[in-house]
Amino acid sequence: MAIEHTFSIIKPDATRRNLTGAINAMIEAAGLRIIAQKRVHMTRAQAETFYAVHSARPFYGELTQQMSAEPVVVQVLAGDNAIQRYRDLMGATNPANAADGTIRKAHALSVGENSVHGSDSADNAKIEIAQFFAGNEIVG
Numbered sequence: 289m290a291i292e293h294t295f296s297i298i299k300p301d302a303t304r305r306n307l308t309g310a311i312n313a314m315i316e317a318a319g320l321r322i323i324a325q326k327r328v329h330m331t332r333a334q335a336e337t338f339y340a341v342h343s344a345r346p347f348y349g350e351l352t353q354q355m356s357a358e359p360v361v362v363q364v365l366a367g368d369n370a371i372q373r374y375r376d377l378m379g380a381t382n383p384a385n386a387a388d389g390t391i392r393k394a395h396a397l398s399v400g401e402n403s404v405h406g407s408d409s410a411d412n413a414k415i416e417i418a419q420f421f422a423g424n425e426i427v428g
């Protein structure tokens with residue numbers, strides 16, 4: 289199977305609680321490789337662009353406010369079938385429904401403050417990676 293790249297964000301609820309390392313340990317234990325990573329403080333406009341697909345949803349304002357209120361860690365993860373494998377490792381959007389062993393089961397606070405983002409398709413992974421990383425920042 290071909291190596292895929294996916295885009296990950298360790299969200300403010302997790303960076304605030306000093307969970308970057310704990311989440312990275314779960315990512316690496318699952319066999320995904322962190323091939324790019326940086327800590328950034330998104331502007332509101334960046335968060336709005338990133339989540340534009342959700343602009344009509346009732347939680348869009350709260351989501352983009354939270355994502356731009358505090359630092360996040362953005363990452364590129366690589367591995368066989370990385371997009372689906374990271375979605376599986378993240379767990380359900382609502383941590384109340386997340387399976388044991390997932391990041392959201394272990395760490396998420398609520399459906400909104402759910403600790404991590406992961407791309408949901410190859411097309412979106414490419415778009416999301418390009419929003420935060422230049423090619424020479426991705427070192428596989």
Ligand code: ADP
Pocket residue numbers: 342347351380381399400401402404405406408
């Ligand atoms: P996922 O992050 O699992 O792909 P979505 O793409 O559906 O989930 O939603 C994007 C993000 O919006 C979620 O991770 C979460 O932070 C927030 N969100 C989704 N649904 C809700 C909701 N019902 N209430 C508040 N925030 C939500």
Ligand code: MG
Pocket residue numbers: 408
């Ligand atoms: Mg999503």
